[in-house]
Amino acid sequence: AQTVTQSQPEMSVQEAETVTLSCTYDTSESNYYLFWYKQPPSRQMILVIRQEAYKQQNATENRFSVNFQKAAKSFSLKISDSQLGDTAMYFCAFMKHVPGSEKLVFGKGMKLTVNP
Amino acid sequence: NAGVTQTPKFRILKIGQSMTLQCTQDMNHNYMYWYRQDPGMGLKLIYYSVGAGITDKGEVPNGYNVSRSTTEDFPLRLELAAPSQTSVYFCASSPNDRPSFNEQFFGPGTRLTVL
Numbered sequence: 742a743q744t745v746t747q748s749q750p751e752m753s754v755q756e757a758e759t760v761t762l763s764c765t766y767d768t769s770e771s772n773y774y775l776f777w778y779k780q781p782p783s784r785q786m787i788l789v790i791r792q793e794a795y796k797q798q799n800a801t802e803n804r805f806s807v808n809f810q811k812a813a814k815s816f817s818l819k820i821s822d823s824q825l826g827d828t829a830m831y832f833c834a835f836m837k838h839v840p841g842s843e844k845l846v847f848g849k850g851m852k853l854t855v856n857p
Numbered sequence: 858n859a860g861v862t863q864t865p866k867f868r869i870l871k872i873g874q875s876m877t878l879q880c881t882q883d884m885n886h887n888y889m890y891w892y893r894q895d896p897g898m899g900l901k902l903i904y905y906s907v908g909a910g911i912t913d914k915g916e917v918p919n920g921y922n923v924s925r926s927t928t929e930d931f932p933l934r935l936e937l938a939a940p941s942q943t944s945v946y947f948c949a950s951s952p953n954d955r956p957s958f959n960e961q962f963f964g965p966g967t968r969l970t971v972l
Contacts, residue, residue: 784966786963834899836959843953845900849899
């Protein structure tokens, strides 16, 4: 079974600073996807960024980028120029690449607070 | 598009009562999911469906049932509610074609308390 571990339960950062959220996972699969989801106080789950394991290039989405280390099974999220609206719970998630079985396995999450 | 909608937003049940959590999506997605989120935890998959008439168990299916008679609707049934089912329930859907085939779109959640 796959597991996702987020070892930092909580972090805070000043507005405009850069912060990195860590995530490790365990799997015997060779082809899979990794995701970061954001859950603001409104409770809505929002996809931040995704990475396909077969791609060596790290994914980027505007201020968000990942550091994907497949051999180390590490998938960290970097948020640049932090904004107050980035305050949220962040969840790392794993999905096997098995057609008809696209199920997400989530980590426990990490609470990020961006301070003015 | 309204996306994924869930009703009700909040509900309090007594032990032993039953209820159905409704989920509807208007994006013509084949895949639909039910998750529960306990305090301080990530989401755990209860049931999922890859299309109308097809459902399968996830990680924590005990105490729940689902049906999928249409593409749009995926209700979750709780029989004999127990305090352990106190949680926030999320419904999600995803398309099965690129480029977004593995992105799950979530509803706003239902907060359920069983007393």
